Amino acid sequence: MLMPIPDAAVISRRAEIAAALRRRLPRGTVIDRAAGLSAFESDGLTAYRQQPLIAVLPADRDEVSAVLAYCADEGIKIVPRGAGTSLSGGALPLADGITLGLARLNRILDIDLVNRTVTVEPGVTNLAISAAVRELGFYYAPDPSSQVACTIGGNVAENAGGVHCLKYGLTTNNILGLEVALLGGERIRLGGKALDAPGLDLMGVIAGSEGLLGVVTEVTVRILRTPETARALLAGFAKVEDAARCVADIIAAGIIPAGMEMMDRPAIHAAEAYVGAGYPLDAEALLIIEVDGPAAEVSVAATRIEDVARVCGATSLRASRDETERLAFWAGRKAAFPAVGRITPDYYCMDGTIPRGRLPEVLAGIRALSERFGLGVANVFHAGDGNLHPLILYDANAPGELERAEEFGSEILRLCVRVGGVLTGEHGVGVEKRDLMDEVFGPDDLAHQQRLKCAFDAGGLLNPGKVFPTLHRCAELGRLHVHAGKLPHPDIERF
């Protein structure tokens, strides 16, 4: 993985830059000693490590603006960071860049039950939002598995998902308003408690922009009424194909479950050994299907799902009888990643999305790749929306295995793209999938995305080296070519 070549001139100014930031910020906000900086050297994608030039931990939005104003004036790169749980290296530091940590902006500012909104600072964790309104009978729907730790600001930047996206959408579908600090420090307000503000949907493009457009300083989310009832069903299948057909048939029956998760045999065994959730060990594939809502609807839907599962040849079928059992069904799935972590020194989590109908074919393809690369794989995924999470098992201490795991991962993503899918469903492009963007997008597709970037950050100071495989100068992108398709970039910088 190549990153932009660090600017030696900026690195040589470290002490001066740190001093300048200290003049602008309260004591204890600026970190420039190696011991302190090592805490920031990677995010959830631990294969890549880099100490930042300086880390800055502002405590309020004015301090965030002060940092952005200084960096814009001095031409210094910035890597925004929430809790550092990104699985795609979105918060990977730069040797010549400032890591801007937002975790100290962690206040809940407003709970508005009549409008059903909660307004928070970006460092509030995902789960803390739900916790703040749970007693009142509400919750915040997107639930990435890192929700205990990950921050809402990071969720917005990555457009984070979770197991309930099929019914409730991703982060972008659950936010109503943002305050964003632009490069230069100025802050803008987008959206709000009234729906569908006129004007370009800048809130919609900030969501999922991976910290390349601005720094989120406040988020207003929509909260939902806690469903009256939730029930989970566990259905085991002797063949992956049967489970895949069951997923499609449930949707064809007009049911949108709150979540529909699939695990393959290695994942089932790892999870069962870890938490003893009562999963069927003889199954090749296991579905966890949850329906929620008014009790009367849930009861009808659960019965129909059981019928569909039987028709599809389920070899085992259990419906949760109470909340304890429902949570037990989920315990294995929620612990699947650490459970797999127990059976392998390291694992590498992928995130492609495919059309659901291609599931059997893609799983067969992954098995074939597993043999070719000589590395095991366990599959845990959001079957309802076709979002795969193959976990590639490897040993980072074995020479060459990391590289092999990465190449295996890239081949899986290419397979996803070939069947009409995409590189990432919810983890983001970051550095991890950056160099695969050409597999999905042509030069003009990427050029238009970068023209959006140019409107926000023409100097390319916000999180450079992420998302885009190629650096274009905004001046070059701005040049008008009357004839389509003739946009050569002979002088572009490639990493």
Added chain:
Amino acid sequence: MALQRLVPDTLDGLRDAVAGALADGTRLAVEGQGSKRGLGRPVAADAILDLSGLSGITYYEPGELVMEALAGTPLAVIEAELAANNQHLAFEPGEVGHLWGTGGGSIGGVFACNLSGPRRPFAGAARDHLLGVAAVSGRGEAFSAGGRVVKNVTGYDMGKLLAGSFGTLAVMGRVTFKVLPRAEAERTILLFGLEPGGAIAALAKAGFGPWDISGAAWLPANAAARSAVAYIAGAGETVTAIRLEGARGAVAERCAALRGALSVAPTEELHTHNSRKFWAEMRDGSLIAPAQGVASSLWRVTLPTADAASVLAAVARRTGGEFLCDWQGGLAWLAINDDGMNAVEAATVLRAETAIAGGHAVLWRAADDVRSNVPVFGEQGDTVARLSQRIKANFDPAGILNPGPMAPVADGAS
């Protein structure tokens, strides 16, 4: 003199048409089926880019919950194909062309205007359902974004940028969108005689409980009288409506429970057939006053629901307009007769009253001269306006797409 009309019938043809216009400096008014051409300010264009030749469903897999269609495909064609598979567009876009005396709309127009109906607060807006686009920017270059899967964060969400941009950045030639199963049954509870304050409180209460409502509207007596549903038309007083959708038996059970909880007013109940008929009227704006032929300005006002009753009361008092509500009060359609307050004054009043609550007012329909003199989409803050102009300049540097007055972006600039 009638404007020249460019009617591409392929995506390549669309690109060539825009590239040709760019080379000639021809400014284009972009239309799908032309149903909403009266929306916004009058466009100062040299030619019409007519997308009605780009028509047809190009991909539909009910099991994937995904459909893809060329932008000029009539909305009615999309809806019919979905209905045949017991699916629908959950954001419930309407056929609003009758407000301007035009016909049915296109799927591209629905997304370009981010047009959503009564289910919007509960199921999301049009923009939330747009998964992918193939478009041609004002640079005459074709580009694609998104994909055919329902969960995707690969690259910027360009669909969000184009949804609601009114064709000012790029012309969408093909759209890919999420579709969902349609509920097998629905019921609507009607509450009679509530004033806006009491009605919006009742709608909030219904939304607060575990009933999972999917529609929440309020009509004054004279708007109710325009309905084709007898229970509503014959009410002779205000009507508050709450929709529940789901499985046949379950909906009846939920409906009984909710009726019991809403003991604030006399109630009635619409079953599936009448309920669908009524919400289609709400979706299409069929009950909005006054009917065609009466000179009036029509405003679309969005508000935080908590403030809706007080803001709307003040607006109605100061403008003399008539309004009806959807979205639990979060959306109001306000009609002001031309013999009442003039539109420029009304705009000032509306913008002042809605801004206090963080709401918005868009001039949805008015005479050409009125639309030329009023910021149709409202003003934006300077920084947001400048940012929007930079995006516009990067996507349409020569300003050939729906020039100037139609763009919400241009409003801030003027």
